[in-house]
Each structure stands twice: as C-alpha cells, then as structure tokens.
Amino acid sequence: MSKKSKAAIVLTVVASSVYLSGCGLLGGDEKAKIDPPSDVSYLEEGEKVDVAEENAEGEVTSSTSTEEAAENVMTELYLIDSDGYVVSQTLALPKTESVAKQALDYLVADGPVQNLLPNGFRPVLPAGTEISVNIKDGTAVADFSSEFQNYQPEDEMKILQSVTWTLTQFESVEKVELRVNGYELTEMPVNGTPIDEKGLSRKVGINVDTSGIADLTDTHPVTVYFVSQKDDNTYYVPVTKRVSNKVDNKVEAVVQQLIEGPGYQKNLLSDFTGVALLDEPSVKDDGQVTLNFNEAVYGSFEEKIVSEHFMNSLVLSLTEQEGIESVAVMVNGEGELVNEKGETLSEPVTRPENVNTISF
DSSP, X not given: OOHHXXXXXXXXXXXXXXXXXXXXXXXXXXXXXXXXXXXXXXXXXXXXXXXXXXXXTSOEEOOOOOSSOOSEEEEEEEXXXXXXXXXXXXXXXXXXXXXXXXXXXXXXXXXXXXXXXXXXXXXXXXXXXXXXXXXXXXXXXXXXXXXXXXXXXXXXXXXXHHHHHHHTTSTTOSEEEEEETTEEOSBOTTTOOBOOTTOBOGXXXXXXXXXXXXXXXXXXXXXXXXXXXXXXXXXXXXXXXXXXXXXXXXXXXXXHHHHHOOTTSTTOBOSOTTOOBSSOOEEOTTSEEEEEEOGXXXXXXXXXXXXXXXXXXXXXXXXTSTTOOEEEEEXXXXXXXXXXXXXXXXXXXXXXXXXXXXXX
C-alpha cells in the first residue's frame, strides 16, 4: 500500500472531491466537520499531526501546523472484532510527543484503550505489556516487555498484523522490527511464525484469505474491504486475498475480488452481487481511475441509486493500490449517478480521512 494511502486514511483528502460519509463509518465529510468537538484535531490538506518526525531519540513525534494546539488526535488502532478480524478503528487519543508509542500502548489489554473500545472489540496485546518505539531510516523498532509473550496461539498472526498496520499508518514508518527486552525476534514466541529479517510491512497482509489458492508462489496480494454489521454497528473490514500473477491489471484484480465477495470469510457482506465491468478501467496520470459497470450496481434500489457500501468498499479497496488517488463510476457509460442521500456523484471520490471512526 502506498504511503499516500496510509496517510490519507487518517489525515487528508483532496478538498475539491466528493467525500465518503455516512453512519460515522468512514469519518465525517466536510459538512460534518464544520463544528467539530473542541478537543479533537481535524486537519486540513497538508497538515499532518501524526506524520512522523523523528526526534533525537528516534521516536515519532506529533507535528502539526495548526495554529491552535488540540488536545486529541485522530489515530488508527487495529483491534480484534467479535469475529476475530483485525479491523481499524479511528479514535481520538490525547495529544502526545510520541504518537507511535502511544498507538501501541492503546493496543494493550486493560490499558488506556479499555474504556474506549467499541462493542465486541478487544485489544491485541497482552495485559501489562510495556513498549518502547524507536524509528530510524523508515524502520520502527518496537521493543516489548516479557508480558508480550503471554498471548493465545490463535492471536499470533493478529498481533503481527495489528502492530504492523498500526505503526505503518505513520509516514516515516515503512517497516517494523519486533524485539522483546531488547532482543530482536526472528520468529514469534508462541507459535513460531517466522519474521522476515528485512522487517514487517503491509505486505504481510491483513485477515489473509488463501482459500482456493493451490500455489501461493504464483500469486500476489491485494487488500479489499467488505462490510460487517453487528446490530446497529457497521464497519469495513480489510481482507487480503491472493491474485494470480497472470493478472497484470491491478484495478481489474481488485474489482474482481470485490465481485467474488468475501467467500468463506464469515459474517462479511458485499454489495457487488451480479456486478460486472463493461470496459477496461481507465487510469489517468493523476491517479484517477474511471470504471464503467452494468446496472447491477443499483442492486435492489428501484431507482438508479448507488449504495453507500458499494462506493465505500470500492474506493477503500482501490486506493490501497499504489498510484490510485480517486475513483469515478459510470453505469452503461453514464456518469451522473446518485447516492442514497440523493447527492450527485459528479466528481471522482477520494479516500476518506478516517476509516471506522468511533465517537462518544
């Protein structure tokens, strides 16, 4: 995933584009930000509170160009939901000089995140784990106390994914190294999952689905977003699937995975039933991709309406790809589409500021 996309999840969008919104899932659109809570930092394009700057100790520090210092900063935490998926939840955390360390501190059970957890979610790191984070030359070294080793075997990959994806949201972090009491880990301590000596990156995937794949060596990963609904709580779950190396069009590969749906992944939904591309995707130099679909895009709507979940899943998934900045959708060659709120989707849609934002 490009650093552009990682920063955009939490920080910036193109001000002239149409923003994704609705039900607090992705983070409010521009209208919703007119009167934000006074203790939360919302950033304009180009202002990056959690864009990592390294201090003398190599820690990531908070750097913002806002004139007024805010008490809280929106930060992504990758937590475990009731189905066992590792899912980003964006929470307002206290402003600090070391945002990377703070993010990991909020992944610890019985720690400061405990009273902020959305229903059904739990932290990934064992209670009592103490953490230090040192960043140098794009690598974040996360050093854990001995308590880190007190996790259940089934959580091992979830911990790897959560720590990696949480730290790589910061722009100065390209990869992650893990240590316990100063000693570098070459494998995880419980199940022995190997750790790449070159460091962990988002290439490890998240909620990895390899069903139906006979030869992993002849595939490459793509991460797509499906919908999870729990009572009145709806959010987007990233799933990394494997695509044949014979498929060289990355946009078509992502769309095809969305069309195929979550497969054996439990309790995930998709609004792509019967959807098909009518033309080869068009990608401009500025990263705008244009897609022409059949009328199945309208789903069960009697009128020509594109669902919120269809657009959100599509944009989140495509902007995971290097070089994709915005998405324009047509149906049978017509571009004047309407969403469920009656708003015209006349402009390309960019990735939202925040994914799965939690408010209290």
